[in-house]
Amino acid sequence: MQKLCAALLAAASCASVAHAQAGPPAPITQAGPIYSLDQAVVAAGGSAPSTSAATAAIEAARAGRTVAGLRPNPVFQGQIENITGSGPYRGVRAAETTVGFAIPIELGGKRSARVGVANAQLSRAEIQAAIIAADVRLQVTQLYVEAVAAERRVTTARDQARIAGDALRAASVRVQAGRASPLEQQRADVARINAEANVERQLRLSDAARANLARRIGQPIDGRLDETLLDRLPDAAAYGPAAPVRTVGTLALAAADADFSIADAGVRLARANRVPDINVGPALRRLEATNDTAAVFTVSIPIPVFNNGRAAIAQATAQRTQADALRRVTALDIEQAITDAQAQAANAATTARAASGPALAAAQEAARIARIGYREGKFGQLELLDAERTLAETRVAAIDALANYQNARAQVERLTAPAPVGGNQ
Incomplete structure (x- = not known):
């Protein structure tokens, strides 16, 4: 050793x-x-x-x-009124037909906020x-x-x-x-x-x-x-x-x-x-009784009663x-x-x-x-x-x-x- x-x-x-x-x-x-x-x-x-x-x-x-x-798509709307009632409104003789579009308009900068996310x-x-x-x-x-x-x-x-x-x-x-x-x-x-x-x-x-x-x-x-x-x-x-x-x-x-x-x-x-969005859109209404046509313009705004966005x-x-x-x-x-x-x-x-x-x-x-x-x-x-x-x-x-x-x-x-x-x- x-x-x-x-x-x-x-x-x-x-x-x-x-x-x-x-x-x-x-x-x-x-x-x-x-x-x-x-x-x-x-x-x-x-x-x-x-x-x-x-x-x-x-x-x-x-x-x-x-x-x-992308922007929201427009919505086609159709509506028939005054049908199948009583008297002069029986059947479709007095029907009023409304056809149009509803265009959603986003407010509050939602689109830019989505793009940011x-x-x-x-x-x-x-x-x-x-x-x-x-x-x-x-x-x-x-x-x-x-x-x-x-x-x-x-x-x-x-x-x-x-x-x-x-x-x-x-x-x-x-x-x-x-x-x-x-x-x-x-x-x-x-x-x-x-x-x-x-x-x-x-x-x-x-x-x-x-x-x-x-x-x-x-x-x-x-x-x-x-x-x-x-x-x-x-x-x-x-x-x-x-x-x-x-x-x-x-x-x-x-x-x-x-x-x-x-x-x-x-x-x-x-x-x-x-911020609530609004829906606007033109429409045409046909009156069956007189066979006339009239323009209609619709505006709808949601009411934030149950969901006002604070929780989100x-x-x-x-x-x-x-x-x-x-x-x-x-x-x-x-x-x-x-x-x-x-x-x-x-x-x-x-x-x-x-x-x-x-x-x-x-x-x-x-x-x-x-x-x-x-x-x-x-x-x-x-x-x-x-x-x-x-x-x-x-x-x-x-x-x-x-x-x-x-x-x-x-x-x-x-x-x-x-x-x-x-x-x-």
Whole structure:
């Protein structure tokens, strides 16, 4: 054990040199061009059912705006008087027939108020489409990162299986030369078997991750994934003192603002609906008794006795108050979420930078020294196995740390995604 400690100390002293030489494991060799993350996002956006639903919602909102701007239809009216009575009014001899139209005239700005509500609903639908697009990008990014990490775990597992095979051959040579007990060869064989089984497990997980990504984007993946995605880390200086979080312009706050705009437009519509409309229209009346024709002009005004619109205004006002409160709550929640996500991304970057840098370099150097020492008889097999296990765990930890950073960065981008710019007024 003292020899192993000496090897680890030597590895630590050589870590800076080894880090310059050590890099990520070689990617899995596959034919075809690189299938990038952006290509996957575009493919997923075109095939996602949620995207189709968002597009249909925008079309419905546009149609609703058209409907809101339409004027009321005129009403055809027909009336027959003085029929089936008594005396001279028996039968239809004295019938008076009136035919005309009634044209509703909206007062109080109802039409413009309806259009205002429809415009606010259209803006909300467009923001919701942007939210869905951002969610799709986040989901595809997470699946893509997992697929890349799974392939890198396969590469690491194959490398460890190769190292275990080399260790088995070295143990066999030592046993045949009488320098070691046959137990060492058995231990090395067990390590090789476990390493090969781990390769099979990692291959299945990699195939599953790739299949999940292909299923999400709605098409098979042609070519290799971008292995360099995991290694894109920010500079250490990029994470200094935390800057004030600004939620203005983010999708979440824009959605809350749009909900408030809808509620505010609803108050204006409720107030406009309090003003009674009038129906006016010309008509012609035919007098059966004299066979003469006369013009008639009708005017009708509803009397707001039972429903004067106050309850509707109270309801709309309460809904606007609720939307305003929810908007303030959303602003606080999104600030907290962005702050937490930025801290997680910064911590993930620090962990990834250490795990894939000095820690990995030290583990590689320790394993290299342990292999040399074992072949030369300076270290025992237990020290070698411990160093190899530490290297394997450090490699996997580095892959996990890199994947965690990419996922954290994607989450920050999702929370700070800008709302679409444009108006529908």
